[in-house]
Amino acid sequence: MLSSLLRTPFATMHKRLVDLLPETRDRLAKIRRGHGNKVLGPITVEQIIGGMRGIKGLLTQTSRLDAFKGIKFRGLSLPECQIRLPSVRREPIPEAMFYLLITGEVPSNDEAEDLKKDIAERAQTFPNYVEKIVNSLSKDLHPMSQLSIGVLALQNESEFAQAIRRGEKRGNLWQSALEDSLNLISRIPKLAAMIYVNKYRDGKLGEIRENADLSENFCRMMGYHDEKFWELMRLYLTIHCDHEGGNVSAHTTHLVGSALSDPYLSYSAGLNGLAGPLHGLANQECLRFILGMKEAIGESPSEIDIEKYLKDTLAKGFVIPGYGHAVLRVTDPRFVCQMEFAQRYMPNDVLCKLVASLYKVAPRVLKDLGKVSNPYPNVDAHSGALLTHFGMTEYDFYTVLFGVSRAIGVCASFVWSRALALPIIRPASVTMENLEEFVRKT
Numbered sequence: 001m002l003s004s005l006l007r008t009p010f011a012t013m014h015k016r017l018v019d020l021l022p023e024t025r026d027r028l029a030k031i032r033r034g035h036g037n038k039v040l041g042p043i044t045v046e047q048i049i050g051g052m053r054g055i056k057g058l059l060t061q062t063s064r065l066d067a068f069k070g071i072k073f074r075g076l077s078l079p080e081c082q083i084r085l086p087s088v089r090r091e092p093i094p095e096a097m098f099y100l101l102i103t104g105e106v107p108s109n110d111e112a113e114d115l116k117k118d119i120a121e122r123a124q125t126f127p128n129y130v131e132k133i134v135n136s137l138s139k140d141l142h143p144m145s146q147l148s149i150g151v152l153a154l155q156n157e158s159e160f161a162q163a164i165r166r167g168e169k170r171g172n173l174w175q176s177a178l179e180d181s182l183n184l185i186s187r188i189p190k191l192a193a194m195i196y197v198n199k200y201r202d203g204k205l206g207e208i209r210e211n212a213d214l215s216e217n218f219c220r221m222m223g224y225h226d227e228k229f230w231e232l233m234r235l236y237l238t239i240h241c242d243h244e245g246g247n248v249s250a251h252t253t254h255l256v257g258s259a260l261s262d263p264y265l266s267y268s269a270g271l272n273g274l275a276g277p278l279h280g281l282a283n284q285e286c287l288r289f290i291l292g293m294k295e296a297i298g299e300s301p302s303e304i305d306i307e308k309y310l311k312d313t314l315a316k317g318f319v320i321p322g323y324g325h326a327v328l329r330v331t332d333p334r335f336v337c338q339m340e341f342a343q344r345y346m347p348n349d350v351l352c353k354l355v356a357s358l359y360k361v362a363p364r365v366l367k368d369l370g371k372v373s374n375p376y377p378n379v380d381a382h383s384g385a386l387l388t389h390f391g392m393t394e395y396d397f398y399t400v401l402f403g404v405s406r407a408i409g410v411c412a413s414f415v416w417s418r419a420l421a422l423p424i425i426r427p428a429s430v431t432m433e434n435l436e437e438f439v440r441k442t
């Protein structure tokens with residue numbers, strides 16, 4: 001028996017999935033049975049060498065990325081989520097986003113409220129032994145490595161792993177996946193906050209409130225008591241949560257999960273991908289870049305100064321962090337949301353103004369290189385300036401915030417992957433000799 005089956009919110013979400021499952025499984029079975037042989041697209045040699053760009057090779061229920069319109073969560077764009085999902089002020093609460101990703105439905109205020117309480121309650125049950133492990137880690141260890149270790153330590157709690165051990169039917173595994181996901185999403189903020197206060201503060205966690213949302217409680221634990229910061233964190237945690245299935249963190253989590261590794265093992269693996277500078281670590285690199293630029297050319301540089309600074313950076317062989325994307329071909333709508341937040345709450349902030357000035361120049365400079373597929377800013381280009389405004393200046397922690405958010409999306413996908421009993425992922429690879437032989441024959 002799952003430990004929290006009797007909790008009302010879990011029971012509500014569980015019941016909704018039970019209702020949705022037969023129809024969804026049936027839809028997938030029909031597609032497979034009737035159309036399994038149909039060809040969705042070719043695979044070119046360039047795609048094999050070039051990181052599989054554009055190959056549609058994954059089934060992901062929770063979100064879909066359009067190169068020109070950006071991300072849609074269960075069919076809703078970011079502005080639509082801001083309008084429709086339950087919020088405290090304007091930005092959706094993270095719990096509402098999880099409900100949407102899991103069920104495909106906008107939760108009512110009551111449903112979101114129930115889930116909020118459930119998550120706050122679960123957050124109180126953080127295992128002592130994990131606290132000891134995290135507190136024993138060297139303060140020099142990068143916060144992302146600490147986060148990944150902490151998640152692996154939490155794995156001892158996995159109900160999914162127990163279900164596997166007792167030989168649970170594959171078709172039922174989604175239930176323990178949901179239970180683990182709720183525990184993981186509830187505990188990750190505390191784990192991240194422990195890493196924060198240990199590394200940058202006096203090691204003491206702030207108190208959490210039973211009636212607060214995940215964002216407020218996360219901020220309180222880290223020692224932030226400004227309501228606007230809680231609202232920024234709501235924005236941060238909802239916009240970073242999911243970006244369809246092919247990004248490195250979601251893809252890795254999905255791949256590892258396909259071996260029936262539990263949600264903790266799978267998400268920890270995803271975090272290690274998120275920690276790469278071309279993916280989530282760009283978060284910290286962006287602020288480092290903006291601060292370096294401010295130091296070199298001042299608080300209100302001219303466009304000519306910025307252009308020269310960018311060209312010098314590129315000439316040294318560095319990328320411009322926060323610019324470019326493997327799929328997007330326009331300014332990331334997640335960047336736009338953050339710019340709007342800055343205009344609403346901190347129109348005179350020096351760093352946010354620098355981010356805006358950079359946005360006027362960088363696309364032109366990158367376009368002139370002639371090789372950059374997308375010269376526009378992505379989600380990472382703005383967040384550091386916003387966080388710094390509220391005093392969170394420790395930029396090597398930023399990717400941890402990204403990780404806290406990404407748990408919401410990858411866990412929702414994990415539950416669906418098990419609910420649809422998706423098989424182990426095992427694409428074929430070719431050698432260079434295979435490619436040469438192919439090229440000779442064509």
Ligand SMILES: CC(=O)SCCNC(=O)CCNC(=O)[C@H](O)C(C)(C)COP(=O)(O)OP(=O)(O)OC[C@H]1O[C@@H](n2cnc3c(N)ncnc32)[C@H](O)[C@@H]1OP(=O)(O)O
Pocket residue numbers: 277278279280282314318319320321322323324325326327366371372373374378379380
């Ligand atoms: C949450 C996220 O993960 S969003 C992405 C966060 N990452 C960053 O912001 C890091 C900076 N950006 C980049 O490195 C890239 O744009 C990526 C990794 C995001 C996308 O990579 P790709 O799809 O391979 O990009 P693209 O097809 O445009 O690459 C072509 C060339 O342009 C270069 N390029 C792409 N973006 C940039 C950039 N921001 N600055 C300088 N050069 C760039 C690439 O390095 C590559 O050069 P090369 O052929 O000499 O190796």
Ligand SMILES: O=C([O-])CC(=O)C(=O)O
Pocket residue numbers: 240242243246247248249326327378379
């Ligand atoms: O989609 C991607 O490849 C990277 C990204 O923006 C994300 O994962 O949020």
